Amino acid sequence: MLGFTGILIALIALAIALAALFLIRPSVTAGATGKILAFIGLFILPVLCVSAGMSEQMQRSEQTRFCISCHAMEPYGRSLYVDDPNYIPAQHFQNHRVPADQACYACHADYTIYGPLKDKLKGITRIYMQYVSTPPKKIVISGGYSNLQCLHCHAGARSFEGNPVHVAIMDSLKTNQMSCISSGCHDTVHNASEIDHLKMWRPGQ
Amino acid sequence: MKLGGLGLPTLLRIASVLIIVGLVVEIVSLCWIHPLAFVLFAFVGASLIGIGILVYLASLVFAASPSAENRG
Numbered sequence: 504m505l506g507f508t509g510i511l512i513a514l515i516a517l518a519i520a521l522a523a524l525f526l527i528r529p530s531v532t533a534g535a536t537g538k539i540l541a542f543i544g545l546f547i548l549p550v551l552c553v554s555a556g557m558s559e560q561m562q563r564s565e566q567t568r569f570c571i572s573c574h575a576m577e578p579y580g581r582s583l584y585v586d587d588p589n590y591i592p593a594q595h596f597q598n599h600r601v602p603a604d605q606a607c608y609a610c611h612a613d614y615t616i617y618g619p620l621k622d623k624l625k626g627i628t629r630i631y632m633q634y635v636s637t638p639p640k641k642i643v644i645s646g647g648y649s650n651l652q653c654l655h656c657h658a659g660a661r662s663f664e665g666n667p668v669h670v671a672i673m674d675s676l677k678t679n680q681m682s683c684i685s686s687g688c689h690d691t692v693h694n695a696s697e698i699d700h701l702k703m704w705r706p707g708q
Numbered sequence: 709m710k711l712g713g714l715g716l717p718t719l720l721r722i723a724s725v726l727i728i729v730g731l732v733v734e735i736v737s738l739c740w741i742h743p744l745a746f747v748l749f750a751f752v753g754a755s756l757i758g759i760g761i762l763v764y765l766a767s768l769v770f771a772a773s774p775s776a777e778n779r780g
Contacts, residue, residue, distance in 0.1 A: 515731045526724035529717035545764040549757045556734050560746050572742045630743045
């Protein structure tokens, strides 16, 4: 990741150097070579820098530390370290059932074709709430948590498909009529309001 | 005021300044992993670079086109 960022910064530095040349001496473009150089410096390189920058920013926005860097998300980040296997996010994070550095994204991403775009638009409204208006005291997912996000990994898995409870309600689960996190099933999720009273797991201890 | 009236050097300078500022904003956004860094890049950096590119392309169309007298 640092390698790609390094290459991108080098590319940006080159683009800045070329753009600075045309800022100081625009007469360079009088010749054919200057015109080609201007096309590279003021069109091709900036387009490349924006495209690569957008790709890098999209990848960064999938990182756990990106998600929990907002104050309102901080208790949700801490809930990943709860020392209790009943806590579904903590269990997935601590046992690497999801990539630890993409823990939020793995379970909250919209895995449909326009999902990443929808996620970004939702994210921008949350940034607005965080910095312009007021974030709600209790954070809820609009429309509820979709089973599709669980089934993205669990569907087809032997431990999931072979469980008699899952088999009995499989249609309801797949059509999202019954939530995986409904009461009596996997209903202990982040429980962020109680986080200060819970025992925490400390990696390496 | 017509865009072509500004002249090629002025338009190139405007494009260069916009692109340089946009690229500096992009570097700043890359040094920071935070939702605001994404907003800074997407809404400020990319917009400045985009406008700079458009000014450069406009300079090719308007300022670099030969005048009526030169066309004969």
